[in-house]
Amino acid sequence: MLAEDTSPRRRTRPKGRKQQILDSAATLFVQNGFPNVTMNAIAASVDITAGALYRHYPNKAELLALAIRQSLDSFPRIDSTSSLDEALSLACDAAVRHRQLGALWSRQLQYLPDDDQAELREHLRDINRTYLALIERYRPELSREQARLLSRAVESVLSSPGTHSLVLPSAEYAGLLKTACRSLCDTHLSENAGPASPSVPALEPVSRRELLLQKAIQLFAAKGVHATSMEDIGATVGVTGPSLYTHFRGKEDILAAALDRATQALWLDLGEALHQHSDARQALQAVVRGYVRRTHGRLQLTSLALIDSRDDPTVRTRQREYVREWVALIRSSRSDLEQAPARALAHAGLAVIHDVSRTPAAFDTSIEDNLTAMVMAILGCAD
Template structure:
């Protein structure tokens, strides 16, 4: 008689579902993450998953809680000192290897009451970092402390950039800690106000071109609501263009997104090409590339955010080409950084370069003020993360 093996349900099945969902949300975004694929990753069926969660919103809330639990563990260092906390948090974040920025990118898809509760818990999770910086830098005013908290937290949230490059865990921890420490040690802070809402009172001239007006409206709406929550009618109404005229310029919403993203990449690469051809000094060229990235962030930050956060919504047949362009652009930073800092291996330089770009973009969304002031602050943060000593070697354009 043949014995039939009985497959027992793992006791931590719910936790496995949440971990799988978090990866799907990070990789594909909320709308494109599929319940069936999340279930398949855990080895169960869709109906079995619904025994644990009512739907994708419940799963997203659980995934954000999963992220927050990781932060609570990372910032739960037994030692109260700032350096000890940064080292502990870097080690914990690398060991957990959890998706990050789920809260930041997906909170709009949560029920308001759930969102408010998770926001409060998120802030409490990073409170030990705030307290450690305040204690270590008692002379700093509140806004300056908030700025350092935002920068250090962004570095410590970049662990997957280091683990993705398969760095030695000890070396990765050291590099992350050093980058976060450099941010926390920044002096002469020309602090600008933290943003309380998108936009501001700064005036602007609307483009005359209908195509440009469409792109401008789409970029603003994508940043405010997220790509999936915006329809072509919304874009047309915001641009003052409706009906067939809208589709005369773009075949659909995804075509607009692809145009926004590729234009950002073209602008970034155009500037870095100019930096490479203008000097034979790698330090000066890297400074120019950093200045360019900061300037484009300040002037076209919503479009650049689409490149960094909405690329998951680009059709699969076009996404690969965009990913290659992203990789090629980052490779220029990596090549320059290795020449400026020969102590770094290629994988280490790539992790630091991508972390600097991510930190700049995340902090830009938290600051408001005169473009030059914001740009100068972000440039200094970028140099700190990259480990570039001293002042910038070129004045650049802010």
């Protein structure tokens, strides 16, 4: 009779554990935002201990960088001989199949160390150069700046499925995005009449609280909320220490006030557009133009719409209500469109405005006209 083997069993790791961790981390980053995800939460999502997770990955920044690299690699490589239509078909199919990936690089990239950001942004520029070459071949009459503007907007449309939770059949959604991208690439663009007039020194309010709020909005737009501290905000107006907290209890208090300011500004613009126009398409164009103007204004109020609002149901509700007004105007302008596709197009148009506004390039005098025309083309409501 053989003696019973009582030696401890070595637990074998499931195959693909590292990839399982990476996939789960990417999902959590998209759902909750990078700052709100802990290594413990990632470990729990794949039923391992935090210690086991650290044996695979030293920190969550490395997980985010790898997730973004993987997402970029998942998009199809476009052959230089492909037509624009062929390239858009492949890209839109991939964008729908991997819809969380666009949200990774459009919203979470900012949380990486500078070196990783620089590397991944160069990867994004490589992808952009492909679309740029295809657009220049398709529309040789465009200037390099105009073609670059369109190629950047195509990227934004492709990343837009990651900015919302709307569910559409994959084939329908891919077709919707392709039509939007195709219309975008056909947009008539105004000629650049020269660089925008240099800004003059702006007058500032005498109210210290209002000045702090305005400076905070500018910092949130430029650096992101997560990277902006109360000290950063106070330093812009020379306020430090306890006196800073006599105006706001903390950064969350400032953020709430900034979001309220942005929401009210957008609703005022929308109300004005509805009041001045009886035609839905004209009203929609006025709303889009107002949104573009708010994005490129000194306070960049609409950039606050990018703020992760998962922990604030009031903000989420306000954002949904505002998008619903876009959807209503789109559907009034297009009798062929149901609610869900109209909402998907609204998010695509908003993504284009936000992404172009963050492009580190000088805006010329034609940008307001061109961005408005591009978004109207994406919505299928161009003249």
